[in-house]
Amino acid sequence: MKIGCVQLSEVRSYRALTLHPAPLLNILVGPNAQGKTNLLEALGLLVTGRSFRTPRISEVPRWGAETAAITGELMRTEAGVESRRVVRRVVTHAGDGSWQATGDGAPEWARAIAFGWQDVEIVNGAPGTRRGFVDGFAGRLYPTHLATLVRYRQILARRNRVLQMHRHDAGLAGRLEPWSEQLATTGVELIARRRKAVAALQTELARVWGSLAAPRSKVEVRYRGALGEADEPAAFVAALARAHREEVRRGQTLVGPHRDDLSIEIDGVDARTFGSRGQQRMVALALRLAEVLPVTEAAGTAPVLLLDDALSELDPRARELILREIGAAEQVFLTTPEPLAEAGAAVFHVNGGGVTAG
Ligand SMILES: Nc1ncnc2c1ncn2[C@@H]1O[C@H](COP(=O)(O)OP(=O)(O)OP(=O)(O)O)[C@@H](O)[C@H]1O
Ligand SMILES: [Mg+2]
Known part of the structure; x- marks a missing residue:
């Protein structure tokens, strides 16, 4: 499966963001504390309805925001036929003051596997x-x-x-x-x-x-x-x-x-x-x-891979082997603080709550 166009509103450090990921490897590069993990977390939330980072969903809305929303397209191809679903996840205040995550449209085949430190x-x-x-x-x-x-x-x-x-x-x-x-x-x-x-x-x-x-x-x-x-x-x-x-x-x-x-x-x-x-x-x-x-x-269908800083602390050969292994997967999002040259990958620069392709 793949994530198509995604929109975030008031999620973590993102006020508003639209992202068009590539179908295979997406490299999210940027200095520390710029929102790389926040973005991965949001993609995971879109696919699975949960945060891989915290069981406390109240941490997800941007500080001071009343509602956070993630909307995106999930696609899969089966026997040559592509199906698409638009999924919307909303984190909002319930009547009793607690936070609640609601979502609709999630297909039963949607899966994400996250790796973090x-x-x-x-x-x-x-x-x-x-x-x-x-x-x-x-x-x-x-x-x-x-x-x-x-x-x-x-x-x-x-x-x-x-x-x-x-x-x-x-x-x-x-x-x-x-x-x-x-x-x-x-x-x-x-x-x-x-x-x-x-x-x-x-x-x-x-x-x-x-x-x-x-x-x-x-x-x-x-x-x-x-x-x-x-x-x-x-x-x-x-x-x-x-x-x-x-x-x-x-x-x-x-x-x-x-x-x-x-x-x-x-x-x-x-x-x-x-x-x-x-x-x-x-x-x-x-x-x-x-x-x-x-x-x-x-x-x-293949799960989406969300790999947070998966290459850090590893020697160059181990990095190369891992890149080769994830090259066999379907859609992958890989964050890294240092630029990474990988043929065929889409690169996104994450900086201060904004993301630019290129
Ligand atoms: N709910 C929130 N509302 C607003 N900002 C938040 C919220 N949660 C976290 N942040 C901000 O997001 C920043 C961290 O973003 P993130 O963890 O995505 O960084 P990163 O790019 O992955 O950095 P690193 O390379 O250090 O892992 C924090 O510095 C924090 O200020
Ligand atoms: Mg991080």
């Missing part, structure tokens, strides 16, 4: 960041995944409440039982999708890493969960039963996808502990690039 935390950060990564990816593959995740969290919160409020009651086990069953049914669904997602990711990751890193170097990503290979709700319930005493002591649910993690290894050693900073950044970028093919297959 914070993604290095997928490799070297806490387990929650890796869970967030795998859930985001699984959500791009299986659109119901995020709704299942929300349901799981609701059940988990209720089960935790029962554990906290009735931990000393004789009837605790009976009270917990229905919640344990619901948690198990929803939990195994989540785990199964995450495992499928990780398997698809690993296949592509091996290929991407092969073209980015030293020959014979290997990266492996694996799903790590308390249930091991088991995929039945009964196994989940049994694991909860085994953890019962500890759960009562701590007043919280200790088994389930909310505690699982990914292991990421470079040449057999933990990338989190032993990877160099450059390697960790490279793995994080390779993970995002490895999403592209599975997402393309799931959505029926």
Whole structure:
């Protein structure tokens, strides 16, 4: 898929902007703090309805503005036939003073994959960041995944409440039982999708890493969960039963996808502990690039890539290899503080809330 003409109104540092991106590589170049990431964020919001930068949508409208709007054309070609949709996303004050994002016209095939400097935390950060990564990816593959995740969290919160409020009651086990069953049914669904997602990711990751890193170097990503290979709700319930005493002591649910993690290894050693900073950044970028093919297959069209400062801190050879790898993608937006000569790319200069082509 591709983004056609886009208009921003009162978004972040942009008062009003019209952009005509090219169908393949778009390089957004400009000094620091000029609005490059702001523009990528807006493009992501157009496609997905969310900001990849913040869960707080109230940060998106320009300071002092009452409403922010992003309007743009999304296109895809299927069997030689092009379809176009105009999508409009608006962030505005709700009646109660909170901010709300609304949107219409978003086609179900619209997908964007964003990479930013914070993604290095997928490799070297806490387990929650890796869970967030795998859930985001699984959500791009299986659109119901995020709704299942929300349901799981609701059940988990209720089960935790029962554990906290009735931990000393004789009837605790009976009270917990229905919640344990619901948690198990929803939990195994989540785990199964995450495992499928990780398997698809690993296949592509091996290929991407092969073209980015030293020959014979290997990266492996694996799903790590308390249930091991088991995929039945009964196994989940049994694991909860085994953890019962500890759960009562701590007043919280200790088994389930909310505690699982990914292991990421470079040449057999933990990338989190032993990877160099450059390697960790490279793995994080390779993970995002490895999403592209599975997402393309799931959505029926290639996602838009939003790569924020993806080349910084990397050596010249790594940069060259990455440029070659993204050359195989469809539409890409790549920000950079330094000019970058890349044949065939459209260049946009971002400066003080304005963008000029050329
Ligand atoms: N809601 C907002 N309203 C107005 N201005 C904002 C808002 N949010 C951020 N900004 C401004 O946007 C500027 C940063 O823009 P952005 O993060 O896009 O810079 P950048 O070009 O990506 O810079 P760098 O190269 O350092 O990453 C900030 O300096 C801030 O002043
Ligand atoms: Mg930036």
